[in-house]
Amino acid sequence: MKPIYYPELDETLFRTVLPNGLTVAVVKREGFTKKLAYFVTDFGSIHTDFTLEGQEHHAPAGVAHYLEHKLFDMPGDRDVSAEFAAMGAMTNAFTSYDMTAYYFSCTENFENCLKLLLEFVSTPYFTEESVEKERGIIDQEIGMNEDAPDSVVFEKLMQSLYQTHPIRVPILGTSETIREITPEVLHTCHRAFYTPGNMLLCVIGDVDPEQVTAMAREILGDEKKEVGKKMRPWQEEMTSQRAETQCAMEVAMPMFNLAFKAEPVGSGDEAIRQEMIADLAAEALFGESSELYLRLYEEGLIDSSFGGGFETIDGCAMLMCSGDSNDPAAVREAILSQAEKIAAAGLEESAFLRLKRSALGRRIRGLDSFDATCFRVSAYHFSGFDYFRFPEIYRSIRPAEIREFLSRVVTRRRCALSVVRPIV
Amino acid sequence: MIETITLSPNVTLRCCRDPRFKQGCLSFQLVRPMAAEEAAKNALLPAVLLRGTNAHPNLRAITNRLDELYGAAVSPLVRRVGDYQTVGLFCGFMDDRFALPGDTVLAPMMTFLEELLLDSPLENGGFLPAFVESEKRNLIATIESELNDKRAYAMSKLLKIMCREDTFGLPRLGEKEQVAAIRPKELYDHYRHILRIAPIEIFYVGSAESSTVAALLKPLLSKLDREPVALPAQSGFHPCEGREEVETMEVSQGKLCLGFTTPITNRDKRFPAMQVLNAIYGAGMTSKLFMNVREKLSLCYSVGSGYYGSKGIVTVAAGIDFDKEAETRAEILRQLDACKQGEISMEELTAAKEAILSSLRATHDAPGSIEGFYATAALSGLGMTTAEYMAAVETVTLEQVIAAANTVQLHTTYFLRGGSQ
Numbered sequence: 001m002k003p004i005y006y007p008e009l010d011e012t013l014f015r016t017v018l019p020n021g022l023t024v025a026v027v028k029r030e031g032f033t034k035k036l037a038y039f040v041t042d043f044g045s046i047h048t049d050f051t052l053e054g055q056e057h058h059a060p061a062g063v064a065h066y067l068e069h070k071l072f073d074m075p076g077d078r079d080v081s082a083e084f085a086a087m088g089a090m091t092n093a094f095t096s097y098d099m100t101a102y103y104f105s106c107t108e109n110f111e112n113c114l115k116l117l118l119e120f121v122s123t124p125y126f127t128e129e130s131v132e133k134e135r136g137i138i139d140q141e142i143g144m145n146e147d148a149p150d151s152v153v154f155e156k157l158m159q160s161l162y163q164t165h166p167i168r169v170p171i172l173g174t175s176e177t178i179r180e181i182t183p184e185v186l187h188t189c190h191r192a193f194y195t196p197g198n199m200l201l202c203v204i205g206d207v208d209p210e211q212v213t214a215m216a217r218e219i220l221g222d223e224k225k226e227v228g229k230k231m232r233p234w235q236e237e238m239t240s241q242r243a244e245t246q247c248a249m250e251v252a253m254p255m256f257n258l259a260f261k262a263e264p265v266g267s268g269d270e271a272i273r274q275e276m277i278a279d280l281a282a283e284a285l286f287g288e289s290s291e292l293y294l295r296l297y298e299e300g301l302i303d304s305s306f307g308g309g310f311e312t313i314d315g316c317a318m319l320m321c322s323g324d325s326n327d328p329a330a331v332r333e334a335i336l337s338q339a340e341k342i343a344a345a346g347l348e349e350s351a352f353l354r355l356k357r358s359a360l361g362r363r364i365r366g367l368d369s370f371d372a373t374c375f376r377v378s379a380y381h382f383s384g385f386d387y388f389r390f391p392e393i394y395r396s397i398r399p400a401e402i403r404e405f406l407s408r409v410v411t412r413r414r415c416a417l418s419v420v421r422p423i424v
Numbered sequence: 425m426i427e428t429i430t431l432s433p434n435v436t437l438r439c440c441r442d443p444r445f446k447q448g449c450l451s452f453q454l455v456r457p458m459a460a461e462e463a464a465k466n467a468l469l470p471a472v473l474l475r476g477t478n479a480h481p482n483l484r485a486i487t488n489r490l491d492e493l494y495g496a497a498v499s500p501l502v503r504r505v506g507d508y509q510t511v512g513l514f515c516g517f518m519d520d521r522f523a524l525p526g527d528t529v530l531a532p533m534m535t536f537l538e539e540l541l542l543d544s545p546l547e548n549g550g551f552l553p554a555f556v557e558s559e560k561r562n563l564i565a566t567i568e569s570e571l572n573d574k575r576a577y578a579m580s581k582l583l584k585i586m587c588r589e590d591t592f593g594l595p596r597l598g599e600k601e602q603v604a605a606i607r608p609k610e611l612y613d614h615y616r617h618i619l620r621i622a623p624i625e626i627f628y629v630g631s632a633e634s635s636t637v638a639a640l641l642k643p644l645l646s647k648l649d650r651e652p653v654a655l656p657a658q659s660g661f662h663p664c665e666g667r668e669e670v671e672t673m674e675v676s677q678g679k680l681c682l683g684f685t686t687p688i689t690n691r692d693k694r695f696p697a698m699q700v701l702n703a704i705y706g707a708g709m710t711s712k713l714f715m716n717v718r719e720k721l722s723l724c725y726s727v728g729s730g731y732y733g734s735k736g737i738v739t740v741a742a743g744i745d746f747d748k749e750a751e752t753r754a755e756i757l758r759q760l761d762a763c764k765q766g767e768i769s770m771e772e773l774t775a776a777k778e779a780i781l782s783s784l785r786a787t788h789d790a791p792g793s794i795e796g797f798y799a800t801a802a803l804s805g806l807g808m809t810t811a812e813y814m815a816a817v818e819t820v821t822l823e824q825v826i827a828a829a830n831t832v833q834l835h836t837t838y839f840l841r842g843g844s845q
Contacts, residue, residue: 088778252568361494
C-alpha cells in the first residue's frame with residue numbers, strides 16, 4: 001500500500017481496494033492518541049427500490065435506518081455496545097439519505113475494536129421478537145423528530161421542492177411504513193448493500209495501514225459478491241413543486257428553510273467542482289461577508305441563526321439557507337433580487353479571491369476534526385473523489401462560474417420556502 | 425503540557441503548545457460571579473463587540489477581515505462555570521505553516537482581537553445604539569428559541585425550579601426582561617468596569633511558544649487599566665424544598681426530567697467516584713438507564729443522566745409517551761437504587777471507567793477540547809490535569825462508587841406533557 005502525501009494539507013493517505021471489492025482508506029495521524037474508524041455503506045434512506053439476483057425489491061421507507069439499529073444485535077445475546085465499552089471505545093451509527101455509517105472511536109485496543117466493527121456490521125442477525133421490539137424505540141425517535149421544528153421545517157421543504165425523489169420521505173420513515181419492516185426485508189437489504197464492494201472502511205489515527213487491510217481481509221473474506229442495483233426512476237423537473245408551505249408549532253419565532261433546486265452533480269472531479277462553485281456562490285450571495293447578509297442583519301430580517309450552503313444527495317442538489325425570521329418571504333425576495341444583481345454585475349476579482357482563501361482556510365482547519373474528516377473522506381469517496389484534492393479544485397474555479405451558477409439556479413421557479421410559525 | 429503564566433495580577437495565560445494541529449485557538453475570558461444583576465449584560469457584550477470597530481465599522485468589514493485571515497473565526501463566549509459566568513471571545517485560526525509564503529495568521533489575529541475588544545465605536549459615551557438594540561433583539565430571540573428544543577427547554581425548567589436559591593438556577597444568558605432594559609451607555613460602563621476588575625483567563629492552543637503568545641498579547645494588556653478583585657470561591661448546592669411540576673404544551677412526546685443533589689462536587693476527593701457512578705448510571709449506551717429504560721422496556725428513545733460537578737447536581741432526562749410517566753420514573757429510581765445497593769457488575773465498573781479515561785485521553789487530540797477542558801477546569805475548582813484526573817479515575821473502587829451513589833437524593837421532578845388540561 002503506497003501512501004500519497006498532500007503537502008498543502010500536510011496529510012498522508014493510504015488507499016487500496018481489496019479483492020472482495022472493499023475500499024480501505026487510512027488517514028495517518030502520527031502522534032495522536034485517538035483513533036476513529038468508519039465502516040460505511042453506499043446505501044441510505046432513499047435507496048428502497050433495487051434489484052438483486054434478478055429480482056426487483058421495493059422496501060418500505062425507513063428500512064436503512066431500521067437496519068442500522070438492528071445490526072447492533074448479535075447472535076448469542078452479545079451486546080456490541082457493551083463490548084466496545086469494555087474496551088474503552090465509543091460506538092455509534094447514523095443513517096443519512098444516501099449512506100449509512102457505523103463507527104467507533106478509541107484510544108486503546110484499536111485492533112480488537114476494528115475487528116468487532118467489521119464483524120457486527122457484516123453479521124445480520126434479526127429475530128421476529130427483536131425486530132418487533134425495535135419498532136417501539138424507532139416510533140419514539142419518529143415522535144421526537146415530529147416535535148423538532150428544524151426536522152419538520154426541512155421535511156416539509158423537501159415535499160415542496162421535489163415531485164418524485166424519495167428525499168420527500170423522512171429518513172426514519174413514518175410510523176406506518178416501519179410497521180411493514182420484517183426480518184426478511186432487513187436480510188434482503190443487508191445482502192444487497194452490505195457487501196464489501198459497496199462499502200468503505202475509513203480509519204484516521206496513528207495506526208498501521210497494512211494491519212487495517214489485513215484485518216479487513218481476515219474478517220470479510222476475499223469473495224466478491226453481487227451488489228444490489230439501485231433503481232433511480234426519479235425524474236425531476238428543475239421547478240419546485242410548490243412555492244411555499246407553512247405549519248404551526250411550539251416555536252418562539254417563525255423558522256424557515258429556503259431552497260433552490262439545482263441539477264444533480266453526478267460523480268467525479270467535475271461533480272466536486274460543481275459543488276465547490278455552488279458553495280462559493282452561496283458565500284457570495286448570502287454568506288456573512290456578503291452585502292446581502294449585512295443588509296438583512298441590520299434590518300433585523302435575519303439573525304445569527306441564519307446560514308446556508310449547497311447540499312448534494314444522490315439524485316438531487318439544492319442551494320439552501322435557513323434561520324429564524326419574522327418575515328421569511330422578505331428574505332426570499334431579497335435573495336432573489338441579490339442573485340439577479342450579482343448575475344448581472346459579476347463578482348469583483350478581489351472579493352472572489354478573498355472568498356476562495358477563506359473557504360480553503362476553513363476546510364484546512366476542519367481537518368483537525370477526526371469526525372468531520374472521516375465523514376468527508378467517506379462521502380466524497382462515494383462521489384468518486386479524493387477529498388484531499390480540494391485545494392487544486394478551488395484553484396481552478398473562475399468568478400464567471402459563480403455568476404453562471406447564480407443566474408441558473410437562484411430563480412423563482414426553482415424556489416421553495418418552508419415556514420414553521422408559532423402557534424397563536 | 426499546560427504552561428501557566430501570570431501576565432499581571434489576576435491575568436492568567438495558559439498555553440498548550442502543540443504542533444500537530446492545523447489550527448490554533450485562543451480564548452479571552454473575563455470571569456464574573458453569576459448574578460441576576462449582570463448576567464444579561466454579560467451575555468450581550470460579546471455580540472455587540474463583534475458588530476464593528478472604528479476601523480472595521482460593520483459585520484461585513486469584520487467578516488472580510490476574517491476572510492483575509494484565511495477564514496478565521498471569532499465567536500462570542502458566554503459560559504457558566506459553577507457560580508461564575510465568563511464572557512469574552514473565542515478565536516479559531518489556521519496555523520501559520522499553511523499561509524502563503526511570508527504570510528502569518530497568529531500575529532494579525534491578535535492585533536484584530538485587540539481591536540475587537542478595545543476599539544468599539546462610541547456615541548454619547550456608550551456603544552452604538554443601533555448595535556445594542558439589534559443585538560438585544562437577537563439575544564431575546566435566542567433566549568426565546570430555547571423553546572424550540574424541548575429537551576433543553578425541559579432541562580432548563582428543571583434547573584430553574586430546583587435551583588431557585590442557587591446561582592445555578594439563573595439562566596446563563598439572563599432573562600429577556602433584563603436584556604430589554606439594557607441601555608448602550610450602561611452596557612459600555614459595565615464593560616469598562618469588568619475590564620478593570622474581573623480576573624482574566626486567556627487560553628491558547630497551537631504551534632507557537634508561550635513566550636511568543638505572551639509577547640503578542642502585551643499591547644492589548646498594556647492598554648487595560650486594571651484593579652482586579654478576586655472572586656469568592658465556588659460553592660455547593662444551596663438547598664431549598666423539592667418540587668414536582670407538570671407543564672402542558674402542544675408536543676407529541678413527553679419530557680421527564682429528574683433532579684438529584686449530592687454533596688460531592690469536583691472540589692471533593694470523592695469526585696472521580698461520583699463521575700464513575702454517573703457513567704454507570706446514565707451516561708452512554710451501556711449505562712443502566714439506557715440498557716433498562718430504553719433497551720429492555722422500550723419506554724423511550726432518549727434517556728440519560730448528567731453530572732454537574734461544579735455544583736453537585738445529577739439530572740436525568742427521558743423522552744417518553746405521556747402515559748408512561750409513572751412507569752419510567754419508577755424505573756429511573758429503581759436503577760439508582762440498584763447502584764445504591766451495589767448491584768453493579770465488574771463489567772459495568774470497567775466500562776464506565778474506560779469511557780471516562782478514553783474521553784480524557786482523547787482530550788488532547790483536538791484544539792477545541794483542550795481549550796474546553798483547561799479553560800474551565802481551574803475556574804470550576806478542578807485542580808487536576810487530564811493525566812492526574814485519569815490516575816484518580818483508575819483507582820476508583822466499587823465501594824467508593826456505591827458510597828457516592830448513596831449520597832444522591834431526588835430533589836425535584838419536572839414533566840413536560842402534551843394536550844391541554
